[in-house]
Amino acid sequence: MRRLKKWLGLGLSATLLTFLLAACSGDESSTESKNGKVNLNFWVFGSAGYDVLVEEYMKDNPDVNIKVNFTEMGDLHNNLFTSIAAGSGAPDLTMIEVSQVSKFLDAKDSFYNLYEYGAKDVQENYLDWVWNNAQTPDGEFMIGLPTDIGPTTMYYRTDVFEEAGLPTDPEEVAALAATWDDYHELAKTIKDKTGKNIVDGPELLFNALRDQSPEQYFNEKDELIIEDSPYVKEAYDYTTNLIQEGLVGQNGLWSPEWGAAMAEGSYGTLLAPSWMVANIKANAPDAGGKWSVTTMPEGAGNWGGSFIAIPKESKHPKEAYEFIEWLTTPEQQLKSFSNNGLFPSAPSVYTQDAFTGFTDDYFNDLPTANIFAKAAESVKPVYMGKHYPIVNAELVTALTNVAVNKADPQKEWEEAIKRIEAQLERQ
Known part of the structure; x- marks a missing residue:
């Protein structure tokens, strides 16, 4: 906690910090709705196009409702720092850009270890160097599954x-x-x-x-x-x-x-x-x-590139992990490439006809x-x-x-x- 507050800047007064945390949290904490659905709040930056894939996932999984919140990359990381520092206001799911991953790994106690939810079973789907970026040097903790790369x-x-x-x-x-x-x-x-x-x-x-x-x-x-x-x-x-x-x-x-x-x-x-x-x-x-x-x-x-992590505040880590495992599969990465140009971190995509046959008339x-x-x-x-x-x-x-x-x-x-x-x- 002390280290996280250093990141936020020692000049923030307690009153201002409380205000910021309240603003971040709002009504976005994960809860179960009256109709029994699991509600997940997902923080996203850039033009990933994940809103389209979220709609597809919810159609196939009607018991899950995912709210996508878009923001600028810098603001997302700053708000995430603020939230996990105070233990309030973090989403169920969040993108983390690759240059920021080590900083959040330093605060890994504020995130779920995805190895405890089955991440080892999908490791072979991804390039080794990408996978290594999101785990601790000892290989014991995985903060997020890989999405795109650059x-x-x-x-x-x-x-x-x-x-x-x-x-x-x-x-x-x-x-x-x-x-x-x-x-x-x-x-x-x-x-x-x-x-x-x-x-x-x-x-x-x-x-x-x-x-x-x-x-x-x-x-x-x-x-x-x-x-x-x-x-x-x-x-x-x-x-x-x-x-x-x-x-x-x-x-x-x-x-x-x-x-x-x-x-x-x-x-x-x-x-x-x-x-x-x-x-x-x-x-x-x-x-x-x-x-x-x-x-x-x-x-x-x-x-460039990013990972999707699950902050500890989420009350539904199992459902959150099931979603990000689906979102980062080679099949969905191919869709993200075709729809939004996100380059896949899953090398099996590189041999698929829809990928190998892709040409760009601009180039x-x-x-x-x-x-x-x-x-x-x-x-x-x-x-x-x-x-x-x-x-x-x-x-x-x-x-x-x-x-x-x-x-x-x-x-x-x-x-x-x-x-x-x-x-x-x-x-």
């Missing part, structure tokens, strides 16, 4: 490659950028021939290298390792080196300028996960055929599902740590300062380390 690939502008006199076929492009050294040379060629950058900003380039690493910010004891382990610093140095050579843009991720550049084709490649397809199409609706996709240099990483009729599946199967497991967001935010700040303000990369790294250590001391 294997990373290399999107690229065929018109920019053509302007640079380069091939545009996905296999040829993959061979052209087989290694990160190759990618650096590609960046210089595109800049020389077109005047355009290889990427629109530093964050996605850094993420791509970081997410391929066997270690990131913390070890499994949640000790900060970025000064001892070489991988994150190597990703940072590679990124800042390309920045200083004038090969990387300055646009911040999710900014209006970032979206506009996606439509204009003012850069060569976008190193991003499978779910970025929706963002590309939304920002560049008239650029169909100009965007293509292939594998990334030296493999793939994962960015020149490429079998994009197969490209993403190849990436997903090459991801290596990595421990993220409960304070992952703190470290990541500070490193992105450092990279932005180098790209936008022409700051010294080493000085920015050192200042970021100081800010990170100061914040971790307060946790």
Whole structure:
């Protein structure tokens, strides 16, 4: 409890905390209705499309009523922290994004262990590295069943490659950028021939290298390792080196300028996960055929994805587990992929005809599902740590300062380390 209240911020007064908890709880606690139905409250973020699948489940299970509550991802996690800290207001079921899982595992006493409800029986349905992200290092506690994932690939502008006199076929492009050294040379060629950058900003380039690493910010004891382990610093140095050579843009991720550049084709490649397809199409609706996709240099990483957990406040963990086991089956994951583009964490989906035969006319009729599946199967497991967001935010700040303000990369790294250590001391 004490640790959870630290997450919420020591500056919250008791009165304000009580107000927030009351607001979170409302009338959403799990109860049995007068007609005998089991009522489950389900917190969801993003555009998962789970409301449609919930309706299907309730039709086949008329004794269960599931209320889906949509909210922004950040708000969902903050409200969940608040609720479990006070032991009041948590839902029966909740999505948890992969970068937040370690933090909630640290408060596992506030959640049901899904191994006690049969999770071991379905473990073989999922990619090993995905499954491992949601259990404690000792393998004794499972907080949530996997839903979607975000294997990373290399999107690229065929018109920019053509302007640079380069091939545009996905296999040829993959061979052209087989290694990160190759990618650096590609960046210089595109800049020389077109005047355009290889990427629109530093964050996605850094993420791509970081997410391929066997270690990131913390070890499994949640000790900060970025000064001892070489991988994150190597990703940072590679990124800042390309920045200083004038090969990387300055646009911040999710900014209006970032979206506009996606439509204009003012850069060569976008190193991003499978779910970025929706963002590309939304920002560049008239650029169909100009965007293509292939594998990334030296493999793939994962960015994004989620799990569904059952907070201890639920009075119906058995019924809640039965629902999430159904929702995360390969069959339902295929529906989520077909309906909403959520990439499956269940590899058996990758061989189904509806999946292997999927092509995307926006991307020149490429079998994009197969490209993403190849990436997903090459991801290596990595421990993220409960304070992952703190470290990541500070490193992105450092990279932005180098790209936008022409700051010294080493000085920015050192200042970021100081800010990170100061914040971790307060946790």
